[in-house]
Amino acid sequence: MIDINGLAFGYSHRKDLFKDLNLKITSGKIHGLLGLNGAGKSSLLHLIQGLRFADEGSIKVFGLSPKQRDIKHLQQSFLLPEEVYTPDISMKQYIDMYSPFYPLFSLESFLQFLNEFELDRSAHLGQMSMGQKKKAVIAFALATNTKILLMDEPTNGLDIPSKKQFRKILSHIITDDRTFLISTHQIRDLHSLIDNVIAISNGHIIFNQSINEIVDSLHFSLDGKPSSSDDLIYHERVPGGYLNISPSTGIPSFEPDLEVLFNAIMTNNSAINQAF
Amino acid sequence: MTYSIKRVQFLMKNEIKQKWRVFSIIVAISFAIAIFYYFNKDFSVISLLSPSTFGSFSNNGFSIFTGSDGFKFHLNWLPQVLLYSSSILTSLAFSEYHLKESATFNLAIPATRAEKWSAKAFLFIVVFPVILILFYQVFIWLTTIWTTPDSITQVKVNIFDPYFRSFYKDVILMQCLMLGGAILYKKYSILKIVLLLIGLYMLYNFLTIVSLVIINEDVDLFGQGSVLDLFSLDNTINNSKLRRSNSGGSLMGIPDNIFMYIVATISILFSYLRFKEIEA
Numbered sequence: 001m002i003d004i005n006g007l008a009f010g011y012s013h014r015k016d017l018f019k020d021l022n023l024k025i026t027s028g029k030i031h032g033l034l035g036l037n038g039a040g041k042s043s044l045l046h047l048i049q050g051l052r053f054a055d056e057g058s059i060k061v062f063g064l065s066p067k068q069r070d071i072k073h074l075q076q077s078f079l080l081p082e083e084v085y086t087p088d089i090s091m092k093q094y095i096d097m098y099s100p101f102y103p104l105f106s107l108e109s110f111l112q113f114l115n116e117f118e119l120d121r122s123a124h125l126g127q128m129s130m131g132q133k134k135k136a137v138i139a140f141a142l143a144t145n146t147k148i149l150l151m152d153e154p155t156n157g158l159d160i161p162s163k164k165q166f167r168k169i170l171s172h173i174i175t176d177d178r179t180f181l182i183s184t185h186q187i188r189d190l191h192s193l194i195d196n197v198i199a200i201s202n203g204h205i206i207f208n209q210s211i212n213e214i215v216d217s218l219h220f221s222l223d224g225k226p227s228s229s230d231d232l233i234y235h236e237r238v239p240g241g242y243l244n245i246s247p248s249t250g251i252p253s254f255e256p257d258l259e260v261l262f263n264a265i266m267t268n269n270s271a272i273n274q275a276f
Numbered sequence: 277m278t279y280s281i282k283r284v285q286f287l288m289k290n291e292i293k294q295k296w297r298v299f300s301i302i303v304a305i306s307f308a309i310a311i312f313y314y315f316n317k318d319f320s321v322i323s324l325l326s327p328s329t330f331g332s333f334s335n336n337g338f339s340i341f342t343g344s345d346g347f348k349f350h351l352n353w354l355p356q357v358l359l360y361s362s363s364i365l366t367s368l369a370f371s372e373y374h375l376k377e378s379a380t381f382n383l384a385i386p387a388t389r390a391e392k393w394s395a396k397a398f399l400f401i402v403v404f405p406v407i408l409i410l411f412y413q414v415f416i417w418l419t420t421i422w423t424t425p426d427s428i429t430q431v432k433v434n435i436f437d438p439y440f441r442s443f444y445k446d447v448i449l450m451q452c453l454m455l456g457g458a459i460l461y462k463k464y465s466i467l468k469i470v471l472l473l474i475g476l477y478m479l480y481n482f483l484t485i486v487s488l489v490i491i492n493e494d495v496d497l498f499g500q501g502s503v504l505d506l507f508s509l510d511n512t513i514n515n516s517k518l519r520r521s522n523s524g525g526s527l528m529g530i531p532d533n534i535f536m537y538i539v540a541t542i543s544i545l546f547s548y549l550r551f552k553e554i555e556a
Contacts, residue, residue, distance in 0.1 A: 051383050051556040071278045074386035085377035087294045097290045101283065101386040 001027045001148065001179050002048060006057035009040075009047060017043055019203040021057070027147070028176040029210070032194035033183040034262050039200045041183035042082065045150045048181070049079040061148065075103055077148040082156055084137040088126035091119075091136060102144040110143035116165045131157045142169060151182045155189040163189050191258040199265045207265045209276055211256065217276045218261075219246050220254040233271045234264035247275040283387045287395035288403070294372075299365055303408065306361035307415060355443035358408050362447055366400040366454035367466035370551070374462040379556040393551045397544070401451040409435050409444070449540045456543030459550045473539075480535045 002025035010016040017040045035041045046052040050066030064073045099105040117135040155163050199207035226235040227244040234245045372378040413435045457469030
């Protein structure tokens with residue numbers, strides 16, 4: 001669905017953000033894109049959507065180059081940015097103006113999502129708070145029924161009930177022919193949703209594994225102290241003790257804590273990848 | 277290449293729905309300034325009209341001064357209001373692509389680059405000037421109604437008069453130039469475009485003078501008006517002086533407006549090519 005090969009990109013000629021970045025994203029999954037500030041998560045989403053152009057390498061989405069901004073690509077891919085832009089118009093006008101561009105847009109779904117986010121369908125976007133605007137745009141994005149949904153920090157600015165609703169909706173609408181790629185720092189907001197973890201650092205994809213593979217390959221245990229095992233890959237103090245990560249031994253493990261896993265990937269990447 | 281007229285129509289409608297407030301304010305201010313001068317007794321139109329213009333509108337049955345003491349009809353308001361307000365509007369044509377959030381939103385709208393650009397071009401080069409021309413006709417009707425009955429019989433102006441045609445052409449050419457500048461400059465685009473045009477025009481005048489000297493040995497580079505012509509924005513004066521100094525013939529053999537047509541064509545092409553490459 002998304003195929004990136006040898007991607008190089010930078011905002012200045014002197015410093016590359018990505019160098020020879022390779023990534024394949026398959027359909028039917030919710031992918032979590034993790035990385036430190038400035039690692040290039042948002043830029044990667046922009047490149048996939050065709051809003052930025054690669055310096056080198058190729059990006060193919062449905063076999064098309066996003067740079068061409070082909071209609072077939074744009075109709076099947078929606079980017080939800082971290083800071084949403086909404087024209088100063090009513091919600092009804094917004095639908096009238098932009099839904100015709102998306103052939104699979106469902107008004108029924110949109111109204112349902114608005115209802116779940118407790119938004120008034122007759123409200124004016126210009127009079128909404130940032131959080132409300134974000135919920136309105138999320139509802140629109142989900143209702144477009146695009147095959148690819150790129151989301152940049154979607155839970156930033158959402159209140160707690162809305163985060164819950166967002167998770168619920170997302171888990172219901174994912175299908176085998178759709179792909180959601182979510183860039184987030186708020187991994188705890190979405191950890192129950194994510195099927196595949198992608199981590200980006202220093203211009204490369206440094207980790208790309210499904211939750212099933214993580215469960216099969218890594219062992220998460222909560223102890224009163226850091227494990228003294230030679231196999232220990234990473235440990236971190238958490239409420240209730242220390243969460244230790246080591247290669248899987250077949251013993252039932254704690255549910256993977258993606259925040260701790262991310263810290264492990266950042267500090268001991270080679271050992272983590274060797275476990276797979 | 278996929279091109280859908282329906283999507284272009286949607287894009288144009290969306291543009292109007294999104295920007296109608298800003299556009300209305302600009303047009304209202306332009307017309308307010310026009311009305312201010314329209315009823316200003318001390319304002320003289322004569323300085324704004326070239327001698328050739330007097331002949332044109334006299335032949336077409338216009339009159340500058342009406343029978344009403346306080347009322348003057350300033351014929352050049354139409355091109356001025358049209359030119360200034362259209363140019364300001366067009367300078368804002370790509371404003372949403374110069375801000376990150378709105379650029380992200382607009383670039384991601386499922387329409388081809390050709391559709392998005394042509395919607396802008398048609399709207400700002402054709403639709404808005406036509407709407408402004410129609411506004412101006414309404415403005416003329418209203419002002420003649422507000423003035424004394426005596427003046428109504430004397431002011432015979434309508435927007436389809438041949439006198440205005442050259443102005444319409446200039447307005448459209450100017451919008452082509454503005455469209456290129458609107459995509460090039462993020463801030464103060466209208467100011468920068470005007471400065472760029474002045475620079476280009478000076479360059480054109482300079483090249484004209486140099487070519488005249490090269491082609492015609494009897495033209496004196498430092499003769500009457502030549503040096504000043506380099507800085508002149510008045511094409512008529514410029515060329516007439518040069519012609520006079522060389523026994524009345526056209527030295528260049530190139531129509532006066534060719535420069536504008538070339539620059540407008542380049543500008544239109546540039547705006548499309550630049551739009552294709554715009555990033556968020």
